[in-house]
Amino acid sequence: MALPPDAGSMPAPVHPALSSALEARGYSQLTPVQMEMAHQGDSAEDLLVSAQTGSGKTVAFGIAIAATLLGTDQAFGPAGAPLGLIIAPTRELAIQVQRELDWLYHDANVRTATCVGGMDARDERRALAHGAHIVVGTPGRLRDHITRGALDLGAVRAVVLDEADEMLDLGFREDLEFILGSAPEERRTLMFSATVPRGIADLAKTFQKDARRVAVTAATDQHADIEYQLMFVRRDEREHAIINTLLNSDSGSALVFCHTREAVRHLTARLGNRGFSVVSLSGEMAQSERSNALQAMRDGRAHVCVATDVAARGIDLPNLDLVIHADVPSNPATLLHRSGRTGRAGRKGICVLIVPEHRGNAARRVLSLAKLTATERSAPGIAEIEARYRRDIMETARSTNEPDEDEAVFVRELLGTVSPEKIAAAFVRQQLLARPVPEDLAPLPLAELKSKRSKRERTNEFERGAKHDTKQVREPRPADMQGGVWFTLSIGRKQRADPKWLLPMICKAGGVTKRDVGSIRIEDTQTRFEIAADKAAAFTAKVSQPGVLERGAVITPEGGVQPDRSTKPKPYKGAKPGGKPTGKKPQHRGKAASPAGEQPRKQKPKAKRPR
Template identity: 75%
Template sequence: MTPNTDTNAKSPMDAIHPALASALAAKGYSALTPVQMAMTNEDHGDSDLLVSAQTGSGKTVAFGIAIAPTLLGSGECFAAAAAPLALVIAPTRELAIQVQRELDWLYAAAKVQIATCVGGMDMRNERRALERGAHIVVGTPGRLRDHIMRRALDLSAIRAVVLDEADEMLDLGFRDDLEFILGAAPQERRTLLFSATVRRGIAELARTVQTNAVRIETTGSTEQHADIEYQMMLVRRDEREHAIINTLLDSDSASALVFCHTREAVRHLTARLANRGFAVVSLSGEMAQSERSNALQSMRDGRSRVCVATDVAARGIDLPNLDLVVHADVPSNPETLLHRSGRTGRAGRKGVCVLIVPQNRRGAAQRVLTLAKLTATVRAAPGIADIEARNRRRIIDAAASAAEPDGAEAEFVAELLNRVEPERIAVAFLRQQLAAHPVPEELLPLPAEAFEDKKSTRARRGADKRAPVREPRGPDMQNGVWFTISLGRKQRADPKFLLPMICNAGGVTKRDVGVIRIEDTETRFEIAEDKAAGYAEQISQPGSLEKGIRIAPAGEVRGKSRQAKPKFRQDGKPSQKHKAPSAERSKTSKHKGSRKPKRNA
């Protein structure tokens, strides 16, 4: 077959309206994304379009390209602004403002006038902008409906309507508002509906507001976003926030976005990160628009590195250099997961998406990933050693990559080296660099079985159902001495609270404690050989433990713990956290038994 050598073949860029083509060239667009490419198809003409495209694929530029012929025709620029010619509806304030910014530069050569109508802004200023005239109006459903009802927004000249993130607008309950707004627009118009997925509700909306729409799908049906790496980070239930802190510290990302389910969770996590020294801002629906704008600007100009947000508040925001998305709460459905994750890996940039998953939520997280047709690497949270090693590499790289001193600096550098030894200068630099990063959190390691798949776990449990639970603090010690504490699984024992208790009782540090094995009614643990004698003496002193809890060398307690157990239930007063429900029932049944002889008497 002879290859096509026609040098006059028309490129997709040639199909774009000249006014927009010049703006794209000035922005450095040398190639179009799949959804943008689809909008250059001249066969679509003035048809309605039902478009599904993945988040971060350049949809705003895409529909800007699509409606340009409808708005401008063969003209190079717009006539004087009067009643709007195009209406773009977005689910959130942030997305609407983002759309307005994109269309501003895309249509700049056409001398466009754009008005925004979004909740949280001064309605009087919006009304004055509409009275002055606008070629394109961008807004949120509720505010647009208000302006229509107050006769401030005239849709009689509308030629094209764009519904951006239509699936999100339905999820937020805006269907009635959308139908009201579109009912006020002329029947002879183009309607472009963009959605990440075309599920049943979107299909029904399309049949209601569109006529013979052309279906365009640019999302891969089975292939996940190649520019996003997904990780499922398994953690203990009480160490979720510690894992988030360490994940942020272990990342090279210039900026990160952390998603929470609720506003209260956003407030709590933002305060926690700020207290730890992170440059952090938050986004939630309760914030005023000015606060939200300031938070986003802080992320864009680099004053803040971390943004904690709810799903709705962060919908549609586009932050440059966003390389890391952290799901502090497991997403409840695949759409939420995809939209959250789509904040990174945009416009060809690589990104990492981390799901912080408590052990007991692993199944739910895996189901959401499966429904979203995503594959994630299962891993543990980064520990202190990992983060410290990364910090050392960063510090060495920063020093090695520093440029030679220029003329203004050279004299001072010479004076500094003359007065201060190089080792002391290096120490000062090292301390300054270390102080610039928050201290990582210590995380207890998860047992190896936590990272097994379900089939492997069931097979292993079937092989030894009676094996004691082993919660390792570290490797078995050489000649370590075993002790036991009178708290086990029945008392809801957990290494998280056992380890500080063990250390405080015997005056040792965490490094002196080896393996911790939790059994039904007691827990066995190792103490380093050189510390064991002092530990045994310390725990024999009164007041070293809460009343009713005993620690003793393992050889003693095996027999004595059974004798001491009734005393622990009846007379001891450990904290509620250490009590077993069965102990309370035993106490009640014993009292009932003691009353029976009186009734018989």
């Protein structure tokens, strides 16, 4: 059997029809599951394989069935009825498997076809009529084609069930039984599953013959390339923590998981408004929308994907090294499947669980059941992210090439007109404006959350000290800004105004940073805020442009007049409209008011009732 010339560390009997493709892809070393399947390549046994998501299973079973499909031939003959059938739980995974098999069997002149829900069934029937060596599909669509006579399994030599446990979880057992019952009895059947629950074991006993059990990855080694973090936040600051985590990450692309479709829509809109290039995946989307979203992530047009758990099963995104759980996973299987999108094929990954303070025990329990350990931390704050911004800007400046001939003339002219300090300041401001403003998070007493005391003790102590801790640690607003210019925003308490989202909106609309914003005073129907004097003119010009603010919001300057900072006394109860006191003191409940200046009348004593 031929091997890639630099594969001295993988003495596995890879079929010669595949070795050149592996070499061209740079496979100098096989993963454990691929190595195990290579040793099973000449076997005719059925296999029940447990291997984790991201361990290279597609190439592994492609290697395992090569001898079964090709025998000793170097290439396939003319395509007719399929020789191999691959069943996958989702459309995305099926399409991904087809792509992998296309390059792996390229030198063997393979012809593949897909049969998946959401695609045009007529096109699939035409492809099947033209012939295919390997068919990849989802259970429902495969059963439909078999029932209609478009898919003939009479020549199938090998059937592979990929992510078999997920297919059972999604309710495909009846479809799987129908498909396997339609295939020849002398076929070879391989089942790949992250776990082997009772349902998988029963399916194996029914449709496999003396299957050999192969456990490639021990439970203690699961997700060894993934760093887990528990990020504790307050209940109302979960989305703020997600934003700051994305801003503080080195990841080129990130995947954020939510429990529901509505949560996906909401978070996608929120991230888009904050300047992130974001797409979403959910079950309600059409196949074309899902394909476009995944393609945007693959070619770099989008860097964040927000998805439900079911919609993201089986997808493989390149350079995905950050997974964020916006909702705490309900069980270890969900945690493992979600997190397995990163840390794939030897790459390192980070998995962050956003945990509200009251859900800490639930998150630790899920990690314990999954036999995983995590670092407990708080969400990155403004100071941490701004320090990162400065490092990135410095690195951008250092890595910039020297000016070429066309640029040198203008660079000298610019230096002769403007000082280097002003040029550097303009560069810094331009860089900062291109980056989203981080969220201001209230710090949590993390030491208490890590303690081993009872839940009630931790809750009571936290509630007693939360306000005090927040006041001591939260960075104060620059309320004493000297010479600032005041503006009015047409959003107030009645519109549920909150500084946590007002401040980023003001900064983005006016092209300023949070340091240029002074006091923010929220009133019933409007909000008044202060802008540094040297930025006020540019701020006014920017916010007057159409489309920079949300619909219905208006910002107008107050002419630079400083407000009266003195505290006005609260009017008496019973004040007239307009806030002017009536001069009357508040009356105690149940007592009638007496005229001003008069003493209350004395009541005559009641006559005693005779005995």
